[in-house]
Amino acid sequence: MFFKAVEEDIELRDRRTSEPLLPSTPSHRTCDYVLVAHKVDDDTDHKAQRQRAFIQQLEKKNITITRIVHDDKVFFGLRAPSEMFEDYKYLLKVSDSCNWCEDVNQATRIRIVNFILHHTYINTGENLEELLMKDVFETMFCLHDRKIQKKLRKDWARWSGLFTGQPLKDVKSYFGEKVALYYLWLGWYTKLLVPAAALGLVVFLYGLAFFNTNPLINEVCQSSIIMCPRCDKSCPVWHLSDTCTYAKVSHLFDNEGTVAFAMCMAIWATLFLELWKRHRARHVSEWKVYDWCEDEEELILEIVNDPKCQPKEFRHSYLRSTLVLILVTLMLILIIGLAHALVVFRVVAAPLMSEGSWDFIRDHSNTVAIMLGAVLHYLTIQIMTRVNRWVSLKLCHIEKTNSFAATERNFTVKMFTFQFFTLFSSLFYVAFFLGRINGRPGDYVRIAGWRLEECHPSGCLTDLFIQMAVIMLLKQTLNNVFEFTGPWLKNCLRRTATKKLQRKCGQCYRKACRNNQGRVEPCDICKLRDWLHNYHLGNTDAFSLFNEFLEMVVQFSFTTIFVAAFPLAPLLALINNIFEIRLDAIKMVRLERRLVPRKTNDIGVWTKVLEAIGVLAVIANGLVIGVSSDFIPRLVYRYRYGPCANGSTHTHCLQGYINDTLSTAVVSHMEVRNDFLPEQMITDGINVTQCSYRDYRSDQDYTLTSQFWLVLAVRFAFVILFEHVVVVCKFIAAWFVPNNPILVKNERLRDKLGRLTAELSEMKRCRSTEV
Structure with a gap:
């Protein structure tokens, strides 16, 4: 409703002030x-x-x-x-x-x-x-061209056209090939998200279907096991059944369907890129820019600007490269340090909130700490985005590239690298380190005296899901709101500045028509009115389109890299992109100054970035399933330690799994007694003599059991097998789908033949003329 109201307001205001300029002499011709x-x-x-x-x-x-x-x-x-x-x-x-x-x-x-x-x-x-x-x-x-701008508003830049196609030829003619390729890529990405979103929804519904009958959930909810305190001093022992809701949520995102979905999404990323290359080839061939060279056009423009110009020669400095490498490394260390600060925040926040006066926060202190950490991570992202841009620009200035195209490529790589580490450092900690380096009762790992966090007995994947869900929802929703409302408010304010000139321009035009016959040149008032109209629009620069690409490529990273922990990510991305296309179109056509048209035949270095993300997605999803998920421990228990391994057919194969993953700490042992205060070991008025914690350890000497080493070996074996199988599938998919359609190859062949034949005919005609 908000967006529709805004669109109606814009339409009304445009109609009030859209009296055309002099039809015989539009503003863009003067x-x-x-x-x-x-x-x-x-x-x-x-x-x-x-x-x-x-x-x-x-x-x-x-x-x-x-x-x-x-x-x-x-x-x-x-x-x-x-x-x-x-x-x-x-x-x-x-x-x-x-x-x-x-x-x-x-x-x-x-x-x-x-x-x-x-x-x-x-x-x-x-x-x-x-x-x-x-x-x-x-x-x-x-300046915007009022006639074409009105056509684009009608056919494209409107909320009522959410599910209609895009007039890419008109966009290309007006904004240039670079903007047109962005919308072509975004439209293709959105279309390919449909099967991924459908598959993710099926995996989610699969977990929901067995919500009430899953033995692991029942085992947690009906358990009488007493768990060890989550933190020092303020945290008492707790009942495993208290976290019944957490166990149910965990099963929604950590079930058997997750493995197949992660594998499919890794292959989907490859198919998306290969099919995109074919899709792009068809359009750039139609636009006659297939063989376009950005560096060569820049050289041509140099000559047009100054026929006596000297070419910027290629050069390389090992000193500059070394300096840039050192500065990039220092910047990454800073970003990773901020991720560690977020970890410390979570470690400190959980025990402090467990001492709070609100029962809900005290009972769910770990979950609340995770959500607050995610919100703080989002705020860190917003601040570091500006810092990353400034640093990337300075590094590009140090490199002194020989062309704008090269500077743009280098800036893109640096900016994305910094943004990637800013966004994913905390997620990598949650995915691969949370609950695995915290130690055990009597030998806890601490930071500044505070104990590290532990995983829930149902697994660690839910923590990763919460982190991703908060960041994705906040980032996409708030960014879109701020991105749209800023230019819209400025657009409302600039209307009052042009109302008087609107009337004066009409008077000027009517007077000119009376005094002249034929073509009428626009007066200064009419020119000024149109200039002010554009002057008061939102500002655009070389980063305007880069920001849109960066936002979408980061979203692609979230959709593929940790999709095993968040199967609904493709669905959220699909919904966001349906609105994103129209939001960007309305901004560019109605609310912002006209972007400088740029000619190109590809999305540039972003293709390489997407390919790197596809490879990283294979590695990350393999590690998430093999290391973060409980898929492997459940598999080992089913076939090696569970009831089915002993030949029982009357019980579920995972019956007793939760209890099997827990070890017992005896309070009377000296090393354990040093970690827990006596008042922490009281529940329901009873002194507890032992408590359970998640690990595979002996109850006597706390050494790792053989089951731990077996599970660890199977984890690594699965990661290696998963990655090799998916990588082979990716290579087969890349080989099977050629980058260029046969139609494009034949069209380019005929085009080259036509050009060469025309040149030969021209040469023969010149010879005959000379004779």
Whole structure:
């Protein structure tokens, strides 16, 4: 309802102020770019001097400047000469990789002018980026095309079109291939999530179906076993039956279906990537950018900007590389240190809350500590995201790459690496270390005097599930709300600034029609109205699309890496993405300034990142099932120690499993007595002489039993077998599904033949003309 109300409000406001500009001369034909600066009355001011110097450099390149003053702002409308674009078309034709000539549309004009603006220097050596940082210019933006913008609003950027297709050709023509490929990838990812979400839901329902009849749940709920205190001093002994609800939740996410689901999701990740490559190939071939080279286009733009330019030669510095490697390592150590701080928080919070006055928090102190730790982890993610970006930019500046494309690739790898460790360090601890390094009664492992956490007798997987569920729900829900409401509120405020100009523009246009015949040029008021309309929209920059990609790739990581602990992750991702596509579309079309169109033929280094995540998903899911899950201990008990192993057919094969996984600590033993206070060993008014804890240890000397070593051996054997089987399946799937469809290969072959034949005909025609 909120999103629908917002959409109706936007539609109403757009109708009030959407009187078209001069139909014969749309705004985008009079201006390619707009620069905005604060008005400076003193001509001797250094800001005014730099403004004039930069504008003069643009005029030397034959760029037409339209200057309009409004209140305390100065707007500079820029329009590049047609000769510049003719040079661009010719260089495309003769280049090695970009040899496909097209008409220069508005998106191409914007891309070229944007490059020229960022590569124009004044006599002090400063470029536009530095001038913006020093507040010489306030901002810069390209204009939305009202006609195409209205069409995209109708066909795409609306909440009522959640389940309709995307007009990718229109998106490509307006925002460029880079944005179009993002939506193509996001749409494909969302479509492929449907079978994964359905399978995850089946696994969840499978656990729900045997909810009440599972012998492990009944064993916990009906148990009379007394467990050892969870912490020092404040925690008393407790009954295993008190955690009946926890045992039920554990079974929903730790059952026999989890193994098959994790294996399927690892193979799904490979099929998704291979099918995506085919899907991408079809579209980039249709868009005639299959052989496009981003580095070569950047070189072409350098020549268009300055025919006498010198190429940025490739260079490598071992000193710089070593420095970057050291700084990256230090940053990762810092991030891992923050994960350790979260662990300490949980270790300290659980016993403190067990002393609280609220019965619910006191009885569920461990679970509440886990949830608070997850919320704190989310807040840490929000802070570290900004820190990670700043550090990644500084590291890229140290590297001094020779092109923007190379800088973008390096930044993406560093930023994702930092984000991955920020997001998953705590999850890796919960998955693989929680409850396995805490020791035993009489020999507990401590941090600053506080005991480490223990796993529940039903297993550790529920802790991982809680951590993932809180982070995914908070991250996706809150991020989408903030991401949308910010530009929307700004969009509401900017309407009041353009109402007066709306009326003046109509008067100006009617007067011009009376005084002139034929084509009518827009007056300054009409230009200013449209410029202000774009000026008050949300700001966009080179990171706008990167942020969307990063958000989705992180979600892909959550959906695949620890999916064994959270089978509902694909379903949550699917629901989020259905809204994400329209949310991003509404932002880009209605609420934000127009993104600078970028030409490309792939999602770039993100493909390599996704492939790395796919490999990591195999390793992580194998370890989660083999190490974190109770699947292996239950399997060993069923066939080696349980009733069925002894030939019994009258009881369930897992009957007695919970009791088998518990060891007993005798309070009278000296080493155990040192860890527990006498008041901790009282329950229901009775002094307890012994208590149970989760481990495979002897009740006499607390040494590890043979069952522990057998379970450990089977765990490692399963991990190795699982990973080898899944990796082989991944290779078979990658081999079986070719990256390029036969249709695309044949189309490219015919296209190359046509170009070569045309060149040969042109050469023969020139020869005959000379003769």
